Amino acid sequence: MQLFRSEEDVVDWSETTGIPIGAVFPPEQLWELAKRWYDDRFDFDWKRRPVDARQALLHQAGLTGEFWSLEG
Amino acid sequence: MTTSDPEIRLFVYESARAGHIPAPLDVARHFSLTPQQAADSFQRLQMADALVLLPDSPYIWMAEPFSAVATDYPVDSRGSRWHGNCIWDALAIAALVGSHCTIPVSCPHTGTALTLETETETLVAAPGVVHFAVPPARWWDSIGFT
Numbered sequence: 001m002q003l004f005r006s007e008e009d010v011v012d013w014s015e016t017t018g019i020p021i022g023a024v025f026p027p028e029q030l031w032e033l034a035k036r037w038y039d040d041r042f043d044f045d046w047k048r049r050p051v052d053a054r055q056a057l058l059h060q061a062g063l064t065g066e067f068w069s070l071e072g
Numbered sequence: 073m074t075t076s077d078p079e080i081r082l083f084v085y086e087s088a089r090a091g092h093i094p095a096p097l098d099v100a101r102h103f104s105l106t107p108q109q110a111a112d113s114f115q116r117l118q119m120a121d122a123l124v125l126l127p128d129s130p131y132i133w134m135a136e137p138f139s140a141v142a143t144d145y146p147v148d149s150r151g152s153r154w155h156g157n158c159i160w161d162a163l164a165i166a167a168l169v170g171s172h173c174t175i176p177v178s179c180p181h182t183g184t185a186l187t188l189e190t191e192t193e194t195l196v197a198a199p200g201v202v203h204f205a206v207p208p209a210r211w212w213d214s215i216g217f218t
Contacts, residue, residue, distance in 0.1 A: 001158035001159050001160045001161075001202070001203075001204050001205075002158065002159055002180050002202070002203050002205075003159045003177050003179070003186055003188070003200045003201070003202055003203075004179050004180065004181060004200055004201050004202075004203055005179040005181070005182055005184045005186060005199070005200050005201075006200070006201060007201050009179055009181040009182055010181070010201065010203045012181055013180060013181035013203075016181070019205055020205070021203070021205075022203065022204045022205040022206060022207060023203070023204045023207075024201050024202065024203050025201065025202055026198065026201060026202065027159075027163070027188060027195065027198040027199075027200065027201070027202055028195055028198055029202070030159065030160055030163055030202045031163050031167075031190070031195040031198070033160070034137075034160055034161075034163035034164040034166075034167055035164075035167045035193070037160075037164065038136070038137055038164040038167065038168060039167075041085055041136075041137075041168065042082065042085055042086075042089075042168075044078050044079075044082055045078060046078070046081065046122065047120070048120070048121045048122075054208075058208065067204075067207045068207065068208060069207070069208075069209060070208055070209050071209065
């Protein structure tokens with residue numbers, strides 16, 4: 001999970017490293033996900049959220065489609 | 073009274089937010105436990121996905137989103153520095169810390185300096201694009217590479 005200068009740099013990096021491109025999206029979407037995903041970490045009775053709740057958080061950040069499915 | 077794993081987990085997180093991820097010895101001293109009791113709690117918390125320990129070690133690697141080791145994803149605010157495990161975690165730390173944060177990173181391909189800035193609930197500077205190489209269904213196959 002890295003921040004690149006541009007989408008073109010992701011493509012060049014992928015060709016250089018041989019690591020396939022996964023998903024590319026703007027930092028604003030990741031910010032929305034980051035705020036929600038970890039907002040329970042200071043709850044006393046924290047437990048890992050069930051799959052459907054985690055999937056809903058991804059959807060709320062606009063991260064949808066096969067790549068983002070937790071059912072894999 | 074026995075110290076519970078949730079109490080220890082919360083202590084770890086409060087310590088992390090204050091800038092220091094504790095060792096078993098720190099937890100043992102705080103709760104009047106033996107270091108082994110604290111290490112056993114860390115192991116149980118790892119089994120519950122609440123912590124990630126360094127391989128073959130009693131020491132915490134990640135109390136997500138906080139990293140106990142320095143990474144390429146620092147978060148600076150009010151004279152303090154935290155480290156995230158990736159760009160996502162760096163943004164999450166900024167959200168948990170609140171106030172004004174800067175995340176000075178470099179493009180992994182070109183080395184170009186890229187600095188994200190947050191202000192409480194708002195991302196005020198957001199250069200670049202995010203790349204996730206691994207789909208979320210496989211994030212826990214290798215937590216160190218996502």
